[in-house]
Amino acid sequence: MRQAVVAGNWKMHGTRQLVAEFVQKFIDRQQLGAEPSQVQTVILPPVGFLAELSDGLRGTHLATGAQDLHTHSKGAFTGETAGSMIRDLGGSWVLTGHSERRQYQKETDRQIANKFVAALDADLCPILCVGENLEDREAGRAEQVVTAQLNTALQTIGIKRLAAGCVAYEPVWAIGTGQTATPDQAQQMHHSIRAALGVLDESVAQAMSILYGGSVNEKNVEAFFKRRDIDGVLIGGASLNVEQFVMIVDVVAAAVASR
């Protein structure tokens, strides 16, 4: 069975107080035996909070990580963070190519692919984010756009190395808008991502965890997990409230158990 993943992307939100709340909650759950081992839960805070969160969660089943990394392993790149530093801070996961970075930092598919490779070199598990904008969806070219993002990245990454990470489908129009893709729309896109991977390597395609992201919360998450090609979720807004986030993890654990 493919690895079920619940990843919380705090974006540029959070405080040390929030870190403390998460640590307390998940330590308590671990001690009570309430933390489901069949779900890989990941929290991606702003990098400034990463060490504190990682240290606090040590000994739990949770993983932590960052929202971005630089392509180089070190150097004169003011303000940037290398993959090895994310590791040093206790992180083991990292996002690459989130749509907000594509939009505001003008990251290209090639750059994103280089970041994915840099993450692997630093022994991190990268999540490759892809997704179409509203205009693409309305023009009926969503699958074409997403497949093109994937294929361009694959030219640099290669299918074998992609297998060491995950893919996240996040339609831009669904991020932070409260408007999710329907489970059917998401399933259709996940299926076509898996099919595109399958053209290159069927066993990688079958083993790859593909996450959905975009306005996922504790109420709608179950419906996504009923679809066969949806293996995980990437949560923004709803990952900032520990009670809400825990509910999502528990709904996912129950859905995975009944698969």
Ligand code: PGA
């Ligand atoms: P959202 O964000 O859950 O707030 O829509 C998802 C994301 O950007 O990863």
